[in-house]
Amino acid sequence: MSFRIAVDAMGSDAAPAPEVAGTIAAAREWTSLRFVLVGDEQRIRAEAQKAGGLPSNVEVMHTTEVITPDEEPTKAVRAKKDASLTVAARLVKEGQADALLSAGSTGALVVVGTLGIGRMKGIDRxxxxxxxxxxxxxxxxxxxxxxxxxxxxxxxxxxxxxxxxxxxxxxxxxxxxxxxxxxxxxxxxxxxxxxxxxxxxxxxxxxxxxxxxxxxxxxxxxxxxxxxxxxxxxxxxxxxxxxxxxxxxxxxxxxxxxxxxxxxxxxxxxxxxxxxxxxxTEYGGALLLGLKAPVVKCHGSSNAHAIRSGIRVMKLALEGDVIGRLADAVAKLPAQKPKDKGDSPG
Amino acid sequence: MSFRIAVDAMGSDAAPAPEVAGTIAAAREWTSLRFVLVGDEQRIRAEAQKAGGLPSNVEVMHTTEVITPDEEPTKAVRAKKDASLTVAARLVKEGQADALLSAGSTGALVVVGTLGIGRMKGIDRxxxxxxxxxxxxxxxxxxxxxxxxxxxxxxxxxxxxxxxxxxxxxxxxxxxxxxxxxxxxxxxxxxxxxxxxxxxxxxxxxxxxxxxxxxxxxxxxxxxxxxxxxxxxxxxxxxxxxxxxxxxxxxxxxxxxxxxxxxxxxxxxxxxxxxxxxxxTEYGGALLLGLKAPVVKCHGSSNAHAIRSGIRVMKLALEGDVIGRLADAVAKLPAQKPKDKGDSPG
Structure with missing residues (x-):
């Protein structure tokens, strides 16, 4: 099975350099994985040059917009249809990618994850x-x-x-x-x-x-x-x-x-x-759990090593079928009472 | 003006040793302050012996009970009328002491402070x-x-x-x-x-x-x-x-x-x-603010130095008239709306 990971190349503070170098390092190490770097194609290719060129398992998808950390997440996601993050999430939603990685704003990632990729059945948030x-x-x-x-x-x-x-x-x-x-x-x-x-x-x-x-x-x-x-x-x-x-x-x-x-x-x-x-940077960023696909959030100050570590976590999540196993566990939960805040059956 | 501080001698993990040694050190350093060590008199006097004897500005008040950290605070405070903490707070309430120090359970101190000493006017919690x-x-x-x-x-x-x-x-x-x-x-x-x-x-x-x-x-x-x-x-x-x-x-x-x-x-x-x-231990514990008198809470693992630092904070609070100034500030607050949770006038 060959998983395909959509990488928002424009999220980190020093984007796209860490995303491109980290993805290339991961692509060389785990050749069974495939990647799409989503963002400003010219800048991505320039960074790829510095990192020794794009391996055959890495593609580039050009986008023209970027969501910045100071933007109100919901507004930004709605307004910027061609933002690297939005487009990367769309690839996952449409089945063209299996997972999403971004080092951009957490708020925007939560919005894109919830609206763009969608929550897993049985998970409220x-x-x-x-x-x-x-x-x-x-x-x-x-x-x-x-x-x-x-x-x-x-x-x-x-x-x-x-x-x-x-x-x-x-x-x-x-x-x-x-x-x-x-x-x-x-x-x-x-x-x-x-x-x-x-x-x-x-x-x-x-x-x-x-x-x-x-x-x-x-x-x-x-x-x-x-x-x-x-x-x-x-x-x-x-x-x-x-x-x-x-x-x-x-x-x-x-x-x-x-x-x-x-x-x-x-x-x-x-x-x-x-x-x-x-x-x-050894630990590979955070996982946004509860969505229909694995989503990894790397630190805004990530370097290439941190992006590579994030991809490693993603690989483990995909190969370990974290999403499938979670769906099984959720299905076995006792039926919830209606939304009565703060009550416990104990 | 000579302030009198009630010290719960039985609160810390190693009580009463740190309380007694710390109070004696403070009493020697700041001779204008007066202290009451509240707790098991025999054990307090034994510790005082080790610390070179009780200075003339330190008294002892004997009590027979101790509130432990694993007790439910409200129950413990109600049940143990002769606990060192309860009696120390009573001294403050009755005007026999100006302030209270304890290294015991935070929960019990909050209960004793609120019920025993009382909240300042205009402070809800x-x-x-x-x-x-x-x-x-x-x-x-x-x-x-x-x-x-x-x-x-x-x-x-x-x-x-x-x-x-x-x-x-x-x-x-x-x-x-x-x-x-x-x-x-x-x-x-x-x-x-x-x-x-x-x-x-x-x-x-x-x-x-x-x-x-x-x-x-x-x-x-x-x-x-x-x-x-x-x-x-x-x-x-x-x-x-x-x-x-x-x-x-x-x-x-x-x-x-x-x-x-x-x-x-x-x-x-x-x-x-x-x-x-x-x-x-350099920073002298925490202050329980919003009560009618200064109350200092030291860490359960306090040593004598930490207790002395707590007394130093207490001294500054008393001399700086923190309680009086706070009452002035509260009096100048704009009138609050009724208890509508989460609403802002902005």
Whole structure:
């Protein structure tokens, strides 16, 4: 089976260079995959030249418009019919591609994913999930920003999605799924968390280990962490921010005297090893789950390596049939009660 | 003026040792302050012996019960009339003490503060505020867990409280007050943030600089960050967790080979300087704001130094008349509309 991946070439801060170089690297490594780079053809071909030319499994589709991060997503998607992102999504919708990758605005990707590609049956809202480093094995966190103001039954769907992702992409036999809260006890949480807890306890297919505090996430306290898109986004961005701030402070501290500078030079291999462990470009971006096809969102500041890592995640999602397995799991969910916000059957 | 501070001596994980040693250190340093250590008298006196004896400005009040972190706060506070925390709060309520410090459960402190000490006029809910280190000057963040599921008008009150804290305790002339969101643009956020934004824009006494992303907090993007208690708690605990995890990973990485170990030894002064900058014990715990008296909550894992830092914050709050100034600011608030959740006059 040969999967075809539509790559929005115009999304990243330095587009299209990282998209083109990353796609070419992936295309050379995984020759069974096929790619369509969607965007400004002239610029794409110029970048491809620098990266040693386009392999035969990479095509280019020319588009004239780009959606920028400062645009209101819904308006931008409606107005720019020839935007690289919109056209790439259309390829997926029309069956000309199996999956979509973009390093552009999350908001626009959620809109394009929902309207252009469409939600999976039984899933009410998409969730953005991402792998984060810990001192143990990585953790998969969702939702990190697609759906703020979630409802309990949506978080249940997120838990199902996270569980299947962890099985298929992380290769875990029985992922520990936890609910983000402000305390580990069952009665801790805001109204949403308290209403969701008993619903997750009843999910037979998922190994729910209870609430997790944000403090325990970097220590590997769970394999999958489920959250509303607002606090989930806060967790992800605090993670990134504190790590970056500490690396910056460490650099300043280590170069504060000649002696510490010598020490830093000697310690460099160790420090590099640590920095690599906490480097998000190793982990390949986020997956927008709950749609009819796999959609990968890479960081706006992605380099070619990060795009290639995103494609690697996409490959695993396609080969592991994450979408098919998720559809099976959703079909087995107990019938939901009507939309009564915050109620639990427990 | 001689302020008298009631210290719950039984709250911390290692109680009463840190409370007793920290209070004695503070009492020796600031001889104009007076203290009451509330708890098991025999154990308190034993610890005081180790710390060189009780100074004349420290008294002991014997109690027989302790509220533990795993108890349901409201039940525990109601049931244990002779708990150290309950009795310490009663001293404040009855005018025998001016302020309360505890390193026990946050939940119990919020209940005791609200029921035992009472809310300030014009404040609907208390907020827990804490100083966090950044690569620039520290930031004051509230609410970090007292009030999840906040309403827009409560966040406005939190902004007022944070502003006054930053002026009186951090000594800032015009603190930059920001609202925690999942994007910097005015239209980003969950429903609560979107409804709160225009209300903060209308606050004349506060220098509102708009939304802040969690990623920018560790870089000093604001002096005061206002949030609902749930995402605020997630931010604080992610902060702590990632910093601890990175220090742990750094230690492992630096001792991974003989060469990096030598480097680490030489770099130690620099690394220590950085660790100190990100050490919460320097910052003296959290302030429970919105009550009729200052209430300081120290970390459960506090050592004597952290308790002493908490008392330092308390001293600044008392001397800066944070409570009086806050009452003035609240009195100047525009009249609120009735409790219509999420509505903004803008």
């Amino acid at each position: 998409p969730a953005l999930g991402t792998i984060m480093p810990t001192v143990e094995q990585p953790v998969f966190m969702l939702d990190v920003g697609a759906t703020p103001d979630a409802r309990p039954e949506w978080l249940v769907q997120f838990a199902l999605m996270g569980d299947i992702y962890a099985r298929q992409i992380l290769g875990l036999a029985r992922p520990r799924v936890a609910l983000l809260s402000n305390g580990t006890e069952a009665e801790k949480g805001n109204a949403l968390v308290k209403a969701t807890y008993p619903l997750l306890q009843e999910l037979e297919s998922v190994h729910f280990i209870g609430n997790i505090e944000a403090r325990d996430v970097p220590f590997g306290g769970a394999d999958v962490v489920v959250a509303d898109g607002f606090p989930g986004n806060v967790l992800l961005k605090t993670y990134e921010g504190v790590a970056m701030a500490l690396f910056k402070a460490m650099k300043q501290a280590l170069t504060s005297s000649p002696i510490t500078s010598i020490g830093a030079a000697l310690a460099k291999p160790g420090l590099k090893q640590m920095a690599k462990r906490f480097d998000y | 208390p907020a827990l505020g804490t100083i966090m280190p950044t690569v620039e000057q520290p930031v004051f963040m509230l609410d970090v867990g007292a009030t999840p599921d906040a309403r827009p008008e409560w966040l406005v009150q939190f902004a007022l409280m944070g502003d006054i804290y930053a002026r009186q305790i951090l000594g800032l002339a015009r603190p930059r007050v920001a609202l925690l969101s999942n994007g910097t643009e005015a239209e980003k956020g969950n429903a609560l943030v979107k409804a709160t934004y225009p209300l903060l824009q209308e606050l004349e006494s506060v220098h509102f600089i708009g939304n802040i992303e969690a990623r920018d907090v560790p870089f000093g993007g604001a002096d005061v960050v206002v949030a609902d208690g749930f995402p605020g708690n997630v931010l604080l605990k992610t902060y702590e967790g990632v910093a601890m995890a990175l220090f742990k990973a750094m230690k492992q990485a630096l001792t991974s080979s003989p060469i990096t170990s030598i480097g680490a030894a030489l770099a130690k002064p620099g690394l220590k300087q950085m660790a100190k900058r990100f050490d919460y």
